[in-house]
Amino acid sequence: MPLFPFSAIVAQDELKLALQMVAVDPTIGGVLVFGDRGTGKSTAVRALAALLPRISVVSGCPYQCDPGEPASQCVHGCAVAGPNRVAVEVPVPVVDLPLGATEDRVVGALDLEAALTRGERVFSPGLLASANRGFLYIDEVNLLPDHLVDLLLDVAASGENVVEREGIGIRHPARFVLVGSGNPEEGELRPQLLDRFGLSLDVKTPQDIPTRVEVVKRRAAFDRSPKAFAEEFAPHEDALRTTLREARTRLREVAVPDAAIQRAATLCQALGTDGLRGELTLVRAARAAASLEGESEVADRHLKRVATLALRHRLRRNPLDEAASSVRVERAVAEVFAA
Numbered sequence: 001m002p003l004f005p006f007s008a009i010v011a012q013d014e015l016k017l018a019l020q021m022v023a024v025d026p027t028i029g030g031v032l033v034f035g036d037r038g039t040g041k042s043t044a045v046r047a048l049a050a051l052l053p054r055i056s057v058v059s060g061c062p063y064q065c066d067p068g069e070p071a072s073q074c075v076h077g078c079a080v081a082g083p084n085r086v087a088v089e090v091p092v093p094v095v096d097l098p099l100g101a102t103e104d105r106v107v108g109a110l111d112l113e114a115a116l117t118r119g120e121r122v123f124s125p126g127l128l129a130s131a132n133r134g135f136l137y138i139d140e141v142n143l144l145p146d147h148l149v150d151l152l153l154d155v156a157a158s159g160e161n162v163v164e165r166e167g168i169g170i171r172h173p174a175r176f177v178l179v180g181s182g183n184p185e186e187g188e189l190r191p192q193l194l195d196r197f198g199l200s201l202d203v204k205t206p207q208d209i210p211t212r213v214e215v216v217k218r219r220a221a222f223d224r225s226p227k228a229f230a231e232e233f234a235p236h237e238d239a240l241r242t243t244l245r246e247a248r249t250r251l252r253e254v255a256v257p258d259a260a261i262q263r264a265a266t267l268c269q270a271l272g273t274d275g276l277r278g279e280l281t282l283v284r285a286a287r288a289a290a291s292l293e294g295e296s297e298v299a300d301r302h303l304k305r306v307a308t309l310a311l312r313h314r315l316r317r318n319p320l321d322e323a324a325s326s327v328r329v330e331r332a333v334a335e336v337f338a339a
Contacts (some may be wrong), residue, residue, distance in 0.1 A: 002226045006047035007236035009040055010215045011206050016310055018199045019048045019233075021288040022177050024247045029198025030178035032141070032313060034187070038068045039179045045137050049092045051241045055133055059086040062125040063172045064093065064133045093134030095127050095176075099143055106148060108170065123170045128161045131176040141180030142189045149193050152178070156164050156196045198281045199306075200313035202326070218254045249289040254287050255297045261335065263303055270332045273314040282310040300337055307333050 009016060018031045033041050048326065058065040065089040096108065108126035119184070127136070138144060144152075155161050161174040194200075206212050222229040230237075261283060268278040285306040286298045295302070312325040 002230035003047050003050050004043050004219075004222055005230055005233040006051055007235050007240055008046065008218055008222070008229070008233045008327060009044055009047065010218060012040055012203060014045065014201045014309065015041070015044055016048075017289070017306075018201055019044055019179075020244065020247075020292060021285055021306070021309075023048055023052060023075070023199065023244055024194055024291055025251055025284055025288040026175070026177050028281060028288060029196060030180070032197035032200040033179070034184050034200070034330055035181075035203035036205045037183070039137055039205060042137060042139065045135055045179050046094050049135055050092045051237060051244055052092045053245060054089040054090055054091055056087050057133075063129050065173075066133070073219045090167070093131055095131040095134065095136050097127055097136055097138045097144075097148075099140055099145075101127065101148070103147060103151065105163055107151060109163075109165070110168055123163070123168050123174070126161075128155060128174040128176075129172055132172075132174050134176055136176045136178050138178070138180045140182050141193075142182040142184070142187045144193075146190070152224040153192055153196065194313055195275075195277060197313065199285065199309040200257070201309055205272070243292060247288070247296070251288065251291045252296070253296065254291050256283055256287055257297060258301060260286065260298045260300070263300065267307060267332055267336045268311065270336055271311060271314075271329065272316055272317070273311060278311055278314045279290050282307060285310045304333055304337060 001049075004245055015031075015033060018033075022028045022031055023144045035041075055064065056067055058067050090270065104126065106126050108124055110123065122338070138307050156178065159173060159175045161170075161172055163170045171272050178197065180189075218229075261279070264279045264282045268276075268282065271278075282303065283298070286302040289302045290296075293302075308326050308329045311329050315325045315328060
């Protein structure tokens with residue numbers, strides 16, 4: 001069954017921009033989406049992944065091993081196959097991490113069937129292995145148990161999943177774009193995990209009647225005939241697919257002038273963000289935005305366009321300023337870029 005087309009998603013422009021930017025440059029660090037239920041968050045993630053070029057993997061490898069990398073880096077059987085490895089192309093994986101998932105389900109564990117029936121110690125990969133080179137989507141991320149948060153922090157920092165238990169020691173790549181969603185009224189996200197998300201945004205239910213009507217009409221049309229609906233938006237999807245492919249290819253060539261870095265640092269200093277991750281993320285996001293526009297150099301307008309996405313979740317609480325974090329970023333942008 002066809003997926004709901006990314007280009008058919010009504011409104012939610014900030015969400016669509018954020019997902020496109022992390023698709024162009026995964027080093028931005030993922031997307032955190034807070035807001036109302038039923039606003040198309042998971043639909044947008046899956047729709048975007050479907051637009052990305054299929055990835056080349058070693059046939060049968062549970063870690064989506066890249067055939068172009070040295071075989072010795074893979075702990076699966078493809079490391080033994082050497083030059084005889086068979087490469088196949090598969091869609092970019094999108095893996096859901098449910099709140100009730102056990103640690104074994106997430107990181108992997110001993111294959112009990114193999115242990116009981118054959119007496120062999122065989123590692124059964126978990127969700128982190130399945131998400132390698134793709135997207136890991138966590139709904140209600142702010143309700144994730146602390147022990148799973150700790151695991152994600154370690155993997156996000158190293159890009160590897162290390163499992164040492166039951167006599168098994170396994171280390172495998174686990175590089176993915178982390179996308180989390182949740183309702184802030186149900187609890188806050190731990191600061192350590194919040195800092196690991198490159199971009200953050202709030203999605204809200206559209207308040208104008210024409211937009212709400214259009215959402216209902218498009219969803220009804222998709223439910224009636226997914227294939228016909230997908231064909232209607234196929235030209236838009238093809239154009240967007242080309243844009244993403246060219247943006248990913250062009251990214252390394254997009255220049256970041258010293259003036260742009262100066263602007264980013266000045267803005268982060270004005271907002272009082274901790275550490276330097278704010279500047280790094282802001283510059284990377286601006287470069288991705290420039291690449292999506294087909295530009296060869298980051299300009300002020302790119303920094304201004306992505307500043308709220310990159311910085312709103314990095315602000316310290318200010319008891320003397322009750323303004324929302326987005327408002328504080330927009331106010332600082334106006335002051336810094338007016339200078």
